[in-house]
Amino acid sequence: MITLTDVHKAFGANRVLQGVNLTIQSGSSMVIIGGSGTGKSVLLKCILGLVRPDSGTITLDGQDVTKTDRDAFLARFGMLFQGGALFDSLRVWENVAFRLLRGPKALPKPEARELAIEKLRRVGLKPEVADLYPAELSGGMQKRVGLARAIAASPEIIFFDEPTTGLDPIMAGVINELIREIVTEMGATAMTITHDMSSVRAIADNVAMLHGGVIRWTGPVSEMDATSDAYVQQFIHGRADGPIESVR
Numbered sequence: 001m002i003t004l005t006d007v008h009k010a011f012g013a014n015r016v017l018q019g020v021n022l023t024i025q026s027g028s029s030m031v032i033i034g035g036s037g038t039g040k041s042v043l044l045k046c047i048l049g050l051v052r053p054d055s056g057t058i059t060l061d062g063q064d065v066t067k068t069d070r071d072a073f074l075a076r077f078g079m080l081f082q083g084g085a086l087f088d089s090l091r092v093w094e095n096v097a098f099r100l101l102r103g104p105k106a107l108p109k110p111e112a113r114e115l116a117i118e119k120l121r122r123v124g125l126k127p128e129v130a131d132l133y134p135a136e137l138s139g140g141m142q143k144r145v146g147l148a149r150a151i152a153a154s155p156e157i158i159f160f161d162e163p164t165t166g167l168d169p170i171m172a173g174v175i176n177e178l179i180r181e182i183v184t185e186m187g188a189t190a191m192t193i194t195h196d197m198s199s200v201r202a203i204a205d206n207v208a209m210l211h212g213g214v215i216r217w218t219g220p221v222s223e224m225d226a227t228s229d230a231y232v233q234q235f236i237h238g239r240a241d242g243p244i245e246s247v248r
Contacts, residue, residue, distance in 0.1 A: 001026040001157070001189045002047060007056035009042055016042050017053070018213030024206075029183055029190040031200050031221070033235060034210035035244060040193045043210065044159055047191075048077065071103075078155035078188075080179075082162040084142045086134040086149075093130035096120060096148045119148040123178055140171040147175070151182055158183065160192040164199050176202035197236055200224075209235065211244065 002024040009017040016039040024030045032040050045051040047058055049065055058065045065073065086095045096116035100107045107115070117127050123144040134142055143163070150158055163179060164172035176199050183190045183203075192203055200207060201221065208218035209232050217229045224236065234242030 001061060002191070003057075003059045003062075004043075004047070005057045005059075007043075007046060007058060008054045009039075009046060009051065010054055015213055017046070020056070020210070020213070020215055022208055022215050022218065024189060024191060026189055027187050029180075029192070029203055029205045031192045031194060031204035031207050032210055033194065033197075033200060033207060035235070036195075038210050039213060040210055041161065044161065044191070044193060048159070049073065075153070076156045078150035078153065078158040080143075080146050080150040080158070080160045080163055082165055084134070084139075084146045086142060086145060088134055090133075091130065092120070092125075092132050092134065092137070092145055093117060095134065095145060096130075096152050098149060099153050116148070116152065119152050120145070122151070122182070123148045124174075139166055140168075140174070143167060143171075143175055144178070147178060147182070151186065154186065155188065157189045157191070158186075160190065160194075160203075162194055162196075163192065164194070164196050169198075172196065172198065173202070179203055197238075200236075 004020050004022045007017050007020040020043060032043065034040055042051060046053050047065065049070065052066065093113050093116040096119055097112040100112040100115060101109065113130070117130050120127070120129060125141065125144055134145070137145065160179060164175055167175060180203055192199070194200060204221040206218065207221050207224050209216045211231050217227055217232050219227065224232065230243050234244050
């Protein structure tokens with residue numbers, strides 16, 4: 001569904017992406033791993049068209065993403081942001097229904113609210129949560145609201161940016177299970193950025209490691225532990241010593 005070919009992106013002298021090649025199959029769950037500052041978020045923004053690559057091509061269903069109708073293109077995506085990115089001034093149901101209430105195909109408020117409550121139920125939240133404000137929710141509940149918003153418009157492709165950041169291990173496990181269940185149910189194509197190896201093992205069909213501006217290794221999650229790539233082995237086991245330099 002998504003293909004990146006020799007994608008480069010620099011910010012001044014900082015060459016972040018230096019020839020990324022990656023294919024994400026339709027209906028599969030791809031997880032991108034790599035250290036902080038390696039360009040994972042820049043890669044995601046390039047796919048969404050928020051950042052324009054300096055060279056190379058990114059295609060969605062064979063069509064160059066830079067030459068498509070932006071509204072129609074973005075309507076195919078859902079997004080769970082790292083920090084939740086909920087609107088403090090909107091009630092929970094209004095956050096979930098944010099996209100549904102806007103644009104030429106906007107739903108009437110009662111219908112949008114009903115659909116939002118249905119999505120909240122899907123992520124394990126009770127209907128009475130709908131009229132609360134984000135500040136009244138725990139971190140785990142906010143993350144669930146963000147997930148409900150990501151799936152509200154039944155997107156074909158869902159991006160997850162560090163979905164378990166700031167959560168305790170139990171809640172992180174709950175979120176990972178929810179993501180896996182929902183992606184499977186919807187038949188959606190998923191791309192996740194994460195440092196959390198428990199998330200990788202729970203969510204991924206395929207894994208790609210970004211380091212030095214290129215994809216160093218990619219393959220099925222079942223082959224990740226057995227790969228001989230020293231960069232992957234150091235990262236997944238959290239070793240201080242290895243080819244990836246650490247700041248000491």
